[in-house]
């Protein structure tokens with residue numbers, strides 16, 4: 426193993442729907458009796474993974490063709506526990522991720538209300554706890570994602586849940602999903618500010634596609650701790666200065682941006698990343714979902730080095746920012762902080778596991 430492989434890493438931007446090994450997803454789907462539109466495992470692997478050769482035309486295609494299936498398969502307490510558990514352990518084994526934040530939308534995993542939202546979240550937290558027991562070197566936290574296709578009322582419920590389970594390992598709130606004409610960032614501002622006031626970390630997918638007005642609003646009004654992607658900021662010198670001054674960290678996901686046709690190619694990626702470096706903007710290197718994009722933080726770093734986009738020294742700086750910019754805080758008194766709900770859930774799951 427090379428020195429590079431052994432370096433402890435952190436990843437801050439991974440979606441659960443894109444992060445679970447297809448082998449595990451295949452087993453989970455079968456255990457739950459989900460009817461899949463494929464003839465064999467290999468077709469399934471092809472169905473839930475993306476490569477640069479079979480790009481998506483846009484984020485809508487990504488959502489419709491890939492996330493639809495992965496979110497459906499993860500839509501039960503049993504499935505989400507297994508899924509979260511596998512991602513935290515897998516990140517450590519494959520890439521030496523000693524710190525991992527994993528994001529998901531619980532309301533996209535409760536079969537439109539058929540399953541209990543609290544149980545979905547508690548099961549995810551328990552999956553994370555189990556992984557941390559098995560890999561004590563790893564710190565992990567879950568981010569709850571709101572969605573642009575949801576109503577304000579639905580997203581409000583999600584924020585309430587995130588605040589409720591803050592002591593148990595929910596570390597932040599995110600807004601995700603492709604652009605929607607019905608979505609208003611301004612209307613969602615009170616929700617985000619409520620989560621921020623409650624002490625949750627705030628990261629928002631913005632500036633991935635061309636909505637500059639939305640990105641400006643996010644930077645100037647919501648002032649999040651981090652922004653998912655933020656690529657188009659590279660076109661606006663003044664906004665870049667504000668991002669740098671506010672120390673907002675951009676979570677960059679190179680392969681994902683190339684696979685989803687957000688960027689035309691490596692040359693465009695190089696120009697954007699060099700602009701960020703030269704403007705003093707803080708950013709981190711992420712996968713967006715290692716299994717769906719068949720990548721890892723390690724592979725992303727090697728890709729950036731191989732294409733002369735970043736130097737070793739610059740990558741090290743990004744990793745320092747990742748460890749610094751995490752929403753995961755060390756626990757002062759360990760499990761004593763857990764909510765009654767998680768304690769009950771753990772006892773129930775524990776007794777199930779034991780016998």
Ligand SMILES: [Zn+2]
Nearest residue numbers: 440630653713
């Ligand atoms: Zn993302």
